[in-house]
Amino acid sequence: MNLARKDIRYNFGRFTLATVGVGMLLMVVMGMGGIYRGIIEDATLLIDRVGADLWIVQRNTRGPFAEVSRVPTNLVHRALAVPGVNAAREFVYHTIQREQNGKALRISVLGLSWPTDKGEWLPLSAGRPLAQNHYEMIADETLKLALGEKIKLGKEIYTVVGTTKNMISSSGDGIAFFTVADAQAIQFDTPGESTRLERAARYGRGERSDLGSNQPSLLENAEKSSAELPTLPLPQISAVMVTISPAADLDQVAKIISGWGDVSVYTSDGQRELLLKGTVEKVRRQIGLFRMLLTIIAAIIMGLILYTMTLDKIHSIALLKLIGAPNYVILGLIMQQALILGALGLIVAYSVGSKVFPMFPRRVILAQSDLIQLALIVLGISVAASFLGIWKALKVSPNEALS
Amino acid sequence: MNNLSSPQYVIETEAITKIYGSGNTEVVAMRDASMQVEPGKVVALLGPSGSGKSTFLTAVGLINPPTSGRIIIQGKAILDGDNALVNLRSFRRQHIGFVFQKSNLIPFLSAIENVQVAMEINGVSPSAARTRAHELLDYLGVGDRANNSPSMLSGGQQQRVAVARALANHPSVILADEPTAALDSHRGRQVMELFAQVAHEQGAGVIVVTHDHRSLDVFDILYEMEDGILEKKTRETIA
Incomplete structure (x- = not known):
């Protein structure tokens, strides 16, 4: 009993x-x-899904996830020149907060290296990968942006062409995927007045120098768009993702890149470690x-x-x-x-x-x-x-x- | 009935004394109480409240060992003072059946399960225990209430189930503490007669603590306890 x-x-x-x-x-x-x-x-989801073997970041930083990292765009070409490197992609990553339908909308913006990376690797729940260099985005379902919905970020309007499931940043915000150019446009968007003031300041600095007096064309250039000035650098990216050839030795490639004085290099496992030991x-x-x-x-x-x-x-x-x-x-x-x-x-x-x-x-x-x-x-x-x-x-x- | 040997007495107490407390707070509840009960005999233990009857009964029931004296059951010394010479709980399970003033049934078990559990804890298989429990309840006239919970039974029915539980393991000793207190006189007499019948049929020794002088004819031996002193009586000398 x-x-x-x-x-x-x-x-x-x-x-x-x-x-x-x-x-x-x-x-x-x-x-x-x-x-x-x-x-x-x-x-660790993004690190696992994106499929990079190595991450090249700003020297002595733990970027691009654990802290801010800035590297020049041409780092992609330098990486490609290393023996054993199969592909190198730009990586832009930052978080923004906007208003959408009266509610705060936090988006982790991730730039895809167009045209080599259109987001085919993403687990799409609906829609398609990016099909053009501008004005398209793939949004995670947690952002509650419907397929075909348009959203204004910076000065441009972007259309949601695809949605993903469970693509979340370490801070819990849904990730939206843009091309690198669009991601940078969103990141470095400045109001028109700010641009005009910067150009006026640039002109003023030229006027005060002998170089400006001797070469008037310099002063004319000072009033142009930053992108048209060859002496100004292009907007920087967060990191460069490297995929090595199947036959290449990962440690050897990492050793070569880590010898460069301006960057640090991490393996995917290293990135995971940085995230888990750091922010998480x-x-x-x-x-x-x-x-x-x-x-x-x-x-x-x-x-x-x-x-x-x-x-x-x-x-x-x-x-x-x-x-x-x-x-x-x-x-x-x-x-x-x-x-x-x-x-x-x-x-x-x-x-x-x-x-x-x-x-x-x-x-x-x-x-x-x-x-x-x-x-x-x-x-x-x-x-x-x-x-x-x-x-x-x-x-x-x-x-x-x-x- | 469980076999130990075939002694002259099924219950023997030798000058058992029970003292509660010590020093200034010392209370002698029972002093040098001696009793012999032959197999098949029913003993009435009479006496006023607080005289030490229940103390004697719980001592013989191996629940509340005496301070001194010996208790012998079926010819085997069980307690020497408060020193247990056997595993008391195991011995109780195999040789002693209890019936109390209140029926004391386990509320979460049905009538038959209350009887069954006493056998199952003694190693009887569940099916055999259930069969015997049914037989006992039928014998005691409550077979039709076997599956009722105690709360659905009247006081008399509960007491009969308690008697069935006491008889379940064929005990050599049955101890009952005012078992008819909650019953009317007719039912009370029936229960007393039942004890006599069990004692005579099974050869068990039965001690019943009672206040009810109307059923004294049922008993073979009478004892009276007053101020902790146990004394053998006859029907003529009983107060």
């Missing part, structure tokens, strides 16, 4: 409520693990500690529930002792209830969590390994939580059945 099951059936309503309560608590523990997993996944590390530790705290709280609450359940049947336990029930019968009664409570709580947590977590603003990923780990933790806390009840039950005297 299974006494645990009989007692649960007798106190079904209260046990159900206790199970739902424990389940909700475990759902939060599960959710914290899922949020952590989501942050890791989001942070504090969040990871914070969530980990919070999760640990919640696990302890869950254990305490389960312990109190089981203790109360034991107190409620202490007379029956004393009676069982009086008629000679061995300790293992009483221990089994409490332990089984603890395990049933834990197991059902876990099922409630997973069932409710699976429905609730997709509504969260950031991804909550329930990895199988995390679920197995949580199941083992629940097993542990169920056993630990039952100790208080078992202690009380073993301490009770059979005499109490007579009172």
Whole structure:
């Protein structure tokens, strides 16, 4: 006869409520693990998907994700000249915040190196890759921009031609993919007045120098667009992504590039490491500690529930002792209830969590390994939580059945 | 009935004394109580409230060991003072059946399960335990209430289930503490007669603590306890 099951059936309503309560608590523990997993996944997703073997960034920076990096556009051509390099692409990456339909819209802007990279590697959920050098964008679904929707960024209007799923930056913002030229136009957009003031200032500096007096054509040029001035550099990019030939030695190529005095080079694994040890590390530790705290709280609450359940049947336990029930019968009664409570709580947590977590603003990923780990933790806390009840039950005297 | 040996007495107490507290707070609840019960005999233990009857019964029931004296059951020394000579809980499970003033059934088990559990914890298979539990409940006239929970049974029915549980493991000793207190006189007498019947049929020794002088004719031996002193009585000398 299974006494645990009989007692649960007798106190079904209260046990159900206790199970739902424990389940909700475990759902939060599960959710914290899922949020952590989501942050890791989001942070490294782009690095994994973009398929670069090496990242060339500004010297002594940890860019382009962990910090700002600026490198000249011609770095692409220098990289291509290195033996073993199969392809080199420009990489522009920055985050903007605009108003869209009265709401704040945060976009992580990523530049694709047109025409070699049109975004074919992206996991499109609808639409197509970029088909022209300007005014097209591919937006992640989390940005809530519909296919065909137009959005004004800077001075230009861009049309959403494709959508992706789960392309999120490490900060949790949806990524929008443009050509490098458009991404730079968005990044370096300045108002007309600012441009006019800059040109006037440039003209003024020319007038004050002897060179401006001796060569009037210089002053004429000073009033032209920056892009038309050969002495001014083109807008810089964030990094250069390098893909090496299958036969090439990655370490050898990295060694050559890292010998250049103006850049640093990282492998994809190095970039992952930078992200996880840098920007994500504090969040990871914070969530980990919070999760640990919640696990302890869950254990305490389960312990109190089981203790109360034991107190409620202490007379029956004393009676069982009086008629000679061995300790293992009483221990089994409490332990089984603890395990049933834990197991059902876990099922409630997973069932409710699976429905609730997709509504969260950031991804909550329930990895199988995390679920197995949580199941083992629940097993542990169920056993630990039952100790208080078992202690009380073993301490009770059979005499109490007579009172 | 469980076999230990075939002794002259199924229950023997040798000058058992129970003292609660110590020093200024010392209370002697029972002093040098000696009793012998032959197999098949039913003993009534009479006496006013607070005289030490329940203390004696819980000592013989191996629940509340005496401070001194010996308890021998089926010819085997079980307690020497508060020193247990066997595993008390295991011995209780196999040889002693209890019936209390209140029926003391486990609320989350049905009537039949309350009887069944006593056998299952004694190693009887669930199917055999269920069969015997049914037989016992039928024998006690509550077979039709087997699947009812205790809260759905009347006081008398609950008490019969408690008796069935006490008999479940064929005990050599049955101890009952005012088992008819919650019953009307008719039902009370029925329960007393039932104890006598079980004792005579199964050869068990039965001790019943009672206040009810109307059923004294059912008992084979009478004892009275007053201020912790146990004394053998006859029907003529009983107060």
